[in-house]
Amino acid sequence: MKKTVLQVLLEHQGEYVSGEEISDLLQVSRTAVWKHIQSLKEAGYKINSSSGKGYCLLERPDLLTPLEIKTGLKTEFLGHNLLCYTTLDSTNETAKKEALADAPEGTVVVAEQQQQGKGRLERNWFSPPELGLWFSVILRPQIE
Structure with a gap:
């Protein structure tokens, strides 16, 4: 739901969108919309709230977060399971461990920094x- 609220704000970035409009669109209460807005603010999104106008997305956080990545994601399976880290030894090593633990195909391991990248x-x-972008993707091709 938070992702959908963010998508609505992104579609109207720099413009106000009323809480009522968002609640009607998502078929939730205005209180639920407010809670998701608060959650986005806590995640680093700069959102202005104004009585009678609604909500206006002013700035997005400069962070690699699942929400930031998934908001623009339009894939069938890549990135739907997303693991984000500030620092990892290696995204490849983490992806191998996740693959052995039965992570689904399309899992993406992302790090802002690798200390022992390979x-x-x-x-x-x-x-x-x-x-740069440091990531590894788990693929399970059907090879015969």
């Missing part, structure tokens, strides 16, 4: 924060 042939992969 590339092809186990080569070191330099992956400092804020200079």
Whole structure:
């Protein structure tokens, strides 16, 4: 539900959307909308609330979060199970462990920084924060 409230605000970014309009669209109470707005604010979204006008998304957080990624995701299965970390030794190693623990196909492991990232042939992969996208995807191809 929080994702859907965010999508409505993103569609009207910089404009006010009334709580009533959001509640009608999502078929929930205005109190439920308010709670989701508060949750988004706690997650780092800058949202202005104004009596008589509604809610206006001013700024999104500069963070890799499942909500931020999933909001724009339009895939059949990739990224629906999303594991986000600030720092990991290696997204590949974490993805391998998750795959062995039966994580679903399409699981994505994302990190803002890897301390022991690995590339092809186990080569070191330099992956400092804020200079790239560091992720691994679990795929289970049907090979005959």
